[in-house]
Amino acid sequence: MHHPVSFDSMHAVQDNTLVSQRGAPATRPAVLVQPPIPPPARLIVGVSGASGIIYAVTALNLLRSMNIETHLVVSRAGQLTRSHETDLSREAFEGLASVTYGIGDVGAAVSSGSFATMGMIILPCSMRTLAAIATGLSDSLLTRAADVTLKERRRLVLMVRETPLHLVHLRNMQAATECGAIVFPPVPAFYTHPESLQDVVTHSVARALDLFGIDSQAIPRWGETIGMAPHLGAQV
Numbered sequence: 001m002h003h004p005v006s007f008d009s010m011h012a013v014q015d016n017t018l019v020s021q022r023g024a025p026a027t028r029p030a031v032l033v034q035p036p037i038p039p040p041a042r043l044i045v046g047v048s049g050a051s052g053i054i055y056a057v058t059a060l061n062l063l064r065s066m067n068i069e070t071h072l073v074v075s076r077a078g079q080l081t082r083s084h085e086t087d088l089s090r091e092a093f094e095g096l097a098s099v100t101y102g103i104g105d106v107g108a109a110v111s112s113g114s115f116a117t118m119g120m121i122i123l124p125c126s127m128r129t130l131a132a133i134a135t136g137l138s139d140s141l142l143t144r145a146a147d148v149t150l151k152e153r154r155r156l157v158l159m160v161r162e163t164p165l166h167l168v169h170l171r172n173m174q175a176a177t178e179c180g181a182i183v184f185p186p187v188p189a190f191y192t193h194p195e196s197l198q199d200v201v202t203h204s205v206a207r208a209l210d211l212f213g214i215d216s217q218a219i220p221r222w223g224e225t226i227g228m229a230p231h232l233g234a235q236v
């Protein structure tokens, strides 16, 4: 028997946006749906030229300790900030990943949606890379892989780093969010009583990995190992 399909339901299936009851597109961000096949333990790690290569080093080390395959793409400016901010050679840095690609290699595995991954994290994410992603500009393997991650409705986490922010930065963050990306500035938490810069960095990276369902067990968690026991209530 033929089941009629309404225009609204077709629209919702085709472009994966929310549709209001009256049929007008809602203004809320696109919904992320489950990928059709379970992803392997494999994450794309992008590094752009914002300050904070230490976030990428920390992520690659944590992911390696969990046997999660990492596919690394570093922009030219990312290589520049690496040389400014760390003692790591290019080879030593790239050696932290399972696989590394050249920034111009737009035919690499991660440039195709058929290459299954858990998604992509870009850390740190510069305002230039954010702008390219927000406008669909796949001008390098880094931005192409991000574009593919969004089109496949996979998780894309952007650890943006700049301050202060002007209106175009904010608009690009909004546009990226509307496309399904998660904008994740590495804002420190102080309730964990960090004792070192590495503690602060690890906390941000571990919270970003949480968004992929990856529990690095590298941080204390509120209500578990830190924070008030629920039965004590607030005693302030």
Ligand SMILES: Cc1cc2nc3c(=O)[nH]c(=O)nc-3n(C[C@H](O)[C@H](O)[C@H](O)COP(=O)(O)O)c2cc1C
Pocket (backbone or CB within 6 Å): 047, 048, 049, 050, 051, 075, 076, 077, 078, 080, 081, 084, 125, 126, 127, 128, 129, 130, 161, 162
């Ligand atoms: C040491 C250093 C620190 C930088 N820090 C930032 C930053 O925190 N945020 C940012 O958006 N750009 C920063 N930049 C500028 C970017 O590297 C520059 O805009 C570059 O074109 C980004 O290119 P990419 O997005 O392809 O990596 C920094 C540059 C240098 C050399």
